[in-house]
Amino acid sequence: MIEVSRLWKSYGPVDALRGIDLKIEKGEFLTVFGPNGAGKSTLLKILSTIIKPTSGKVNTDGIDISSANEDARRRIGVISHKAFLYGNLSAKENLLFFGRLYDLPDLEKRIDELLAEVGLAHRANDMVRTFSRGMLQRLTIARAIIHNPAIILLDEPYTGLDQHAARMLTNLLKKLHTEDKTIVMTTHDITNGLEISDRIVIQILGKIVFEDRSANQTVETFERVYFEKVGEGK
Amino acid sequence: MGNYLKKVFLIAGKDMRIEFRSKEKIYSMMLFSLLVMVIFNFAFEPGAEYIKDVAPGILWVAFIFAASLGLSRSFILEKEEDCMQGLMLSPLDRSGIYLGKVIGNFIFTMTIELLSLPFFALFFNLSLTAALPPLMIVIVLATFGFIAVGTLFSALSVGIRGGDMILPLLLFPMQVPVIIAAVKSTGMIMAGSGIEMYSQWLKLLIAFDIIFFVASFVIFEYLIEE
Amino acid sequence: MKEKLKDALALVTAVLVVSALYMVFVYAPADANMGNIQRIFYFHVSFAWTGFIAFFGTFVGSLMYLIRKKRFWDILAVSSAEIGIAFCLVVLTTGPIWARPVWGAWWTWDPRLVTFLILTFMFVAYMIVRGAIEEETKRGRFSAVIGIIAFLNVPLTYVANVMWRTIHPDVIRPDKIDLDPRMIHALFMSLSAITLLYVILLLRRMDLEGMRDRVAELKKKIMKEA
Numbered sequence: 001m002i003e004v005s006r007l008w009k010s011y012g013p014v015d016a017l018r019g020i021d022l023k024i025e026k027g028e029f030l031t032v033f034g035p036n037g038a039g040k041s042t043l044l045k046i047l048s049t050i051i052k053p054t055s056g057k058v059n060t061d062g063i064d065i066s067s068a069n070e071d072a073r074r075r076i077g078v079i080s081h082k083a084f085l086y087g088n089l090s091a092k093e094n095l096l097f098f099g100r101l102y103d104l105p106d107l108e109k110r111i112d113e114l115l116a117e118v119g120l121a122h123r124a125n126d127m128v129r130t131f132s133r134g135m136l137q138r139l140t141i142a143r144a145i146i147h148n149p150a151i152i153l154l155d156e157p158y159t160g161l162d163q164h165a166a167r168m169l170t171n172l173l174k175k176l177h178t179e180d181k182t183i184v185m186t187t188h189d190i191t192n193g194l195e196i197s198d199r200i201v202i203q204i205l206g207k208i209v210f211e212d213r214s215a216n217q218t219v220e221t222f223e224r225v226y227f228e229k230v231g232e233g234k
Numbered sequence: 235m236g237n238y239l240k241k242v243f244l245i246a247g248k249d250m251r252i253e254f255r256s257k258e259k260i261y262s263m264m265l266f267s268l269l270v271m272v273i274f275n276f277a278f279e280p281g282a283e284y285i286k287d288v289a290p291g292i293l294w295v296a297f298i299f300a301a302s303l304g305l306s307r308s309f310i311l312e313k314e315e316d317c318m319q320g321l322m323l324s325p326l327d328r329s330g331i332y333l334g335k336v337i338g339n340f341i342f343t344m345t346i347e348l349l350s351l352p353f354f355a356l357f358f359n360l361s362l363t364a365a366l367p368p369l370m371i372v373i374v375l376a377t378f379g380f381i382a383v384g385t386l387f388s389a390l391s392v393g394i395r396g397g398d399m400i401l402p403l404l405l406f407p408m409q410v411p412v413i414i415a416a417v418k419s420t421g422m423i424m425a426g427s428g429i430e431m432y433s434q435w436l437k438l439l440i441a442f443d444i445i446f447f448v449a450s451f452v453i454f455e456y457l458i459e460e
Numbered sequence: 461m462k463e464k465l466k467d468a469l470a471l472v473t474a475v476l477v478v479s480a481l482y483m484v485f486v487y488a489p490a491d492a493n494m495g496n497i498q499r500i501f502y503f504h505v506s507f508a509w510t511g512f513i514a515f516f517g518t519f520v521g522s523l524m525y526l527i528r529k530k531r532f533w534d535i536l537a538v539s540s541a542e543i544g545i546a547f548c549l550v551v552l553t554t555g556p557i558w559a560r561p562v563w564g565a566w567w568t569w570d571p572r573l574v575t576f577l578i579l580t581f582m583f584v585a586y587m588i589v590r591g592a593i594e595e596e597t598k599r600g601r602f603s604a605v606i607g608i609i610a611f612l613n614v615p616l617t618y619v620a621n622v623m624w625r626t627i628h629p630d631v632i633r634p635d636k637i638d639l640d641p642r643m644i645h646a647l648f649m650s651l652s653a654i655t656l657l658y659v660i661l662l663l664r665r666m667d668l669e670g671m672r673d674r675v676a677e678l679k680k681k682i683m684k685e686a
Contacts, residue, residue: 403585456601
């Protein structure tokens with residue numbers, strides 16, 4: 001479970017987040033929609049301990065991430081539109097490197113399983129720089145879940161993916177969702193975002209302005225709400 | 235502690251593997267180091283005897299230039315595909331990232347310097363065999379100091395636009411004490427002086443190494459955390 | 461009220477500067493050996509000392525900014541750095557003017573002069589880095605790192621240059637000058653005048669930076685409304 005309370009982040013005179021309150025249940029899939037500059041990435045980076053908030057609190061399963069962020073980091077996996085992978089290392093070497101940073105036991109076995117799961121077993125020893133965008137994204141997922149995190153954070157994961165790769169990503173996320181992981185995703189892809197999540201929020205100018213269960217919305221109704229809200233924000 | 239160091243070496247090892255695999259950086263640094271030696275040679279009369287007096291200076295200019303070329307690439311590796319964030323997400327303390335990068339850069343730069351040394355002896359008709367052990371001490375101490383600050387500034391320069399142009403502006407003035415100490419002691423070693431002649435210079439290098447390693451080690455976290 | 465205090469301080473500074481000018485050019489006797497040229501020394505020393513204090517101000521501001529993350533400390537650091545650079549330029553100009561007739565050369569590699577030169581280079585790089593970063597907190601963080609590291613390098617640069625010189629004893633060193641008491645009075649007067657000048661410039665420069673922030677804020681507000 002993630003509890004965010006009165007989260008505020010300022011960059012000098014610019015307020016990226018202006019008091020975010022969120023409660024995400026264990027096993028829940030939450031999608032945060034919002035236009036560019038809404039502070040979605042900032043929110044995710046604070047949840048992943050990369051950025052420190054100016055004020056406010058984040059608790060993951062009762063652990064305050066600002067005080068014990070090394071423990072918190074072991075429980076978090078991050079997938080972004082950037083891969084966090086080295087082009088001049090092979091797929092396997094990349095996973096070995098990141099896996100070792102998490103002190104994982106039986107790493108080799110875990111990597112073989114993961115590569116099979118994301119359909120890259122046949123490319124295990126190829127340099128990552130030779131991978132297509134879709135393959136890179138699949139390897140990114142393997143990297144993000146290598147330490148079997150309870151919480152998965154996704155920052156615009158659909159950016160730069162073609163339809164086929166996007167479909168594969170959706171399927172992988174659905175599978176992770178069934179494994180009882182807590183997932184928070186930011187996106188402006190309404191169709192994909194609405195389809196896989198349990199709950200949706202719209203964030204504009206650093207504030208949550210709308211919240212609903214995904215089941216209550218269709219793509220059409222939600223699109224209307226979204227553009228209405230974005231229009232108000234401007 | 236053991237676990238911490240294990241991960242530090244993991245990062246250093248990863249850097250070495252990448253650089254030795256692509257070889258692009260090795261070749262450029264090596265070639266650059268040799269070019270500096272050759273180009274500087276043209277600043278002096280051919281065959282002039284005093285070339286031996288300026289040789290230590292040329293050697294260190296070659297080393298420092300080649301090293302700063304390497305440093306400018308060090309964090310670009312982490313910037314492409316945002317690997318820095320991947321490192322920051324891991325349960326390793328921020329200082330461990332710095333330490334790993336320092337060790338990687340240090341070993342890498344030392345390799346280039348040791349490979350350039352025979353060419354230096356060749357170009358300037360010097361016999362370095364006798365001078366090699368004390369010279370190694372100077373090279374290790376000076377290179378470490380250079381890399382300790384250089385790694386911090388390298389992390390800084392990738393974060394700003396036009397950073398590769400700014401890096402030398404930060405690095406060279408910082409390295410004045412290192413350059414003076416390294417050039418002076420190298421000159422004395424090559425002239426056959428005993429350690430009592432240049433021990434003061436070694437002390438200065440050690441002081442530089444300690445001060446800037448500790449300072450950079452502590453500051454790194456503040457640099458990369460928003 | 462605070463403004464009034466600053467105005468009063470500016471007035472006191474003006475009075476002190478005028479008195480210092482009087483004491484330097486009229487009250488103090490001409491030097492027995494160097495003649496009138498020696499009078500440059502009063503301001504040279506005062507600007508050097510205060511320039512150093514200014515960089516120390518940047519060091520303190522930088523350190524505090526990294527710890528507290530308050531814009532005030534960043535403003536202090538940059539304001540002090542700018543004044544420091546200006547004062548150092550005075551030092552680096554008056555130095556050679558004095559050196560030419562006295563030592564027979566415009567530039568001598570005097571350790572103090574070199575240290576100021578290197579320090580000026582470092583802080584010009586500091587300003588370049590600031591100019592290359594748009595985002596306020598990042599600019600503060602990055603430049604603070606440079607402000608701290610550059611200042612830590614001052615003692616080492618100085619020591620290295622002193623050692624470098626003592627190994628070359630053939631260079632002329634200024635003989636110890638026996639100062640007439642009136643000369644000491646003149647020195648203290650100009651020292652206090654320039655120190656106060658630094659303080660008032662710093663306060664004004666910090667106000668200016670605060671106003672810039674305010675203007676940027678208002679601009680943003682107007683853009684949003686439009």
